[in-house]
Amino acid sequence: MSSVPTPLPRTGAHAVPHGLHEAVVRWFDDAARDLPWRHPDCSPWGVLVSEFMLQQTPVVRVLPVWRAWLQRWPRPADLAAESPGEAVRAWGRLGYPRRALRLHAAAVELVERHGGEVPADHDALLALPGVGAYTAAAVAVFAFGGRQTVVDTNIRRVHARAVSGRGLPSRSLTAAETRLAEELMPADDVLSVRWNQAVMELGALVCTARSPKCGQCPLEDRCAWVAAGRPEPEEAPRGQSWHGTDRQVRGAIMAVLRAGAEPVPARHLTGPVDLADAARLPPGALRALDALHDLAAPEEQRRRALEGLLRDGLAVAGAAGVSLPG
DNA sequence: AATGCGTGGGA
DNA sequence: TTCCCAAGCAT
Numbered sequence: 001m002s003s004v005p006t007p008l009p010r011t012g013a014h015a016v017p018h019g020l021h022e023a024v025v026r027w028f029d030d031a032a033r034d035l036p037w038r039h040p041d042c043s044p045w046g047v048l049v050s051e052f053m054l055q056q057t058p059v060v061r062v063l064p065v066w067r068a069w070l071q072r073w074p075r076p077a078d079l080a081a082e083s084p085g086e087a088v089r090a091w092g093r094l095g096y097p098r099r100a101l102r103l104h105a106a107a108v109e110l111v112e113r114h115g116g117e118v119p120a121d122h123d124a125l126l127a128l129p130g131v132g133a134y135t136a137a138a139v140a141v142f143a144f145g146g147r148q149t150v151v152d153t154n155i156r157r158v159h160a161r162a163v164s165g166r167g168l169p170s171r172s173l174t175a176a177e178t179r180l181a182e183e184l185m186p187a188d189d190v191l192s193v194r195w196n197q198a199v200m201e202l203g204a205l206v207c208t209a210r211s212p213k214c215g216q217c218p219l220e221d222r223c224a225w226v227a228a229g230r231p232e233p234e235e236a237p238r239g240q241s242w243h244g245t246d247r248q249v250r251g252a253i254m255a256v257l258r259a260g261a262e263p264v265p266a267r268h269l270t271g272p273v274d275l276a277d278a279a280r281l282p283p284g285a286l287r288a289l290d291a292l293h294d295l296a297a298p299e300e301q302r303r304r305a306l307e308g309l310l311r312d313g314l315a316v317a318g319a320a321g322v323s324l325p326g
Numbered sequence: 327a328a329t330g331c332g333t334g335g336g337a
Numbered sequence: 338t339t340c341c342c343a344a345g346c347a348t
Contacts, residue, residue: 054344061334061343095332095343102346132346142344152344172327200344209342210337239340242332251332312331 017222021186021195027218028198031205035059036067037142038197044118044143046070051135051142052103057094059204065092077116079107085324088314089258097254097314101325102130120144141196147189149182150196154203158219159184161207165224167233168209244297249305252292254314259284263321270302 036042037050049069053062069090073079079087084104091100106128110116118139119125125136133151140146151173159180160169169177186192206213214220214230225231242248253269260282268278273293278286292302306322309315316325 051344056331056343056345057333058335058343093333095334096345098331099346130346134345138344150344153342154344204344237341240331240342245330247331254332308331 016184016186020184020219020222021191023218024198024202025191025194028194028201032197032201033059033205036063043074044120044139045074045076047143048106048118048135048139049103051138052099052106052130053094055099055135056096061094065090065094073107075116076107076110076118079104080111080116083324083326084313085326088254088324092258093255095251098312099130101313105129106131118143120146122146122148141193145189145193147185147192148196149178149185150200151178151181152200152203154200154207155181155196156203157209158199158203158207161212161225162219162223165228165231167225167231168235168237171235171238246301246305246308249292249295249297249302250309252288252295253302253305253309255288256285256292257315257322257324259288263318263323264289265321266306266317269306269322270299272299 032038035050037047046066050062050066053066053069072090073082082104084101087100087104088097091097094100109128110118114124120140120143122136122140125131125139126133131139137148137150138152140148141150153169156169156173156177159177160166163180163184184195186195202217202219206217214223214226217223220226256264256269262282264281264285267274268281268289269292278289281289297305306315310317310322313325315322
């Protein structure tokens with residue numbers, strides 16, 4: 001209680017400060033959100049789906065889509081039996097629709113190579129489309145209780161501040177960060193699972209990127225960043241450009257394709273506005289088409305964006321027009 | 327290694 | 338309003 005605060009080790013140290021794991025895990029026992037993919041009865045497939053959806057998309061937006069997805073496709077084989085386009089449509093507005101394509105491809109691989117089950121092995125997970133180092137570790141840990149070091153943006157931020165005394169982690173994951181995360185892992189298997197979950201949750205709820213709630217943090221009295229006077233981040237974050245980009249146009253085209261089941265003539269997507277010509281489209285598609293043309297993107301850019309979508313397999317071109325992949 | 331890739335909400 | 342950011346991945 002009234003002990004002298006113990007500084008956390010800097011990179012290269014090997015000793016984990018006494019009580020660090022207990023402090024964070026105890027906080028988590030009380031503060032953890034009740035998320036459906038954390039329930040004991042959630043299948044590994046449910047966990048895998050959640051991890052795909054949570055790649056760069058906030059929890060609150062994932063929740064309803066995740067529920068509908070698991071209701072409709074409760075097992076990998078159920079999704080694998082569908083067309084990729086249906087996956088993209090069900091993905092809705094979560095963003096980065098290529099993730100839906102990869103999740104579908106992963107389901108196909110699970111059926112073809114893993115008996116329709118999600119493997120517990122980290123390397124087998126890593127081999128799945130759309131699964132990188134983070135997702136492989138997260139599924140191995142959260143679905144199967146494995147002892148793997150999970151490193152996501154939340155965990156990196158907690159480590160950067162509490163241990164390294166920096167305002168924010170660097171833009172890309174460094175070897176030093178990975179090493180530090182491994183050093184901080186509890187030796188005990190069961191505790192290591194809890195630790196991974198707890199640090200991630202701490203980063204998500206308390207040690208947030210902007211205006212962290214240090215008053216609620218179980219590490220406040222031993223945080224290297226607080227001790228250093230909460231210095232500003234060293235490198236200013238690179239903003240994600242959006243307005244006027246191909247990316248914005250791609251998103252608008254995808255919204256048109258998702259809105260209706262029928263192919264959309266390419267001239268509606270890349271050509272000039274012709275409301276009389278487009279009047280036969282479903283109301284939703286027409287609305288999305290209006291939004292696309294409201295961008296006032298050059299025809300050249302719309303064509304380039306569509307080419308990108310075709311190249312990525314998010315759209316296919318047939319005689320009747322452009323549609324989601326069948 | 328640096329880029330490109332959606333979307334919406336909060337500061 | 339504008340900017341930032343959210344459980345990354347593939348190239």
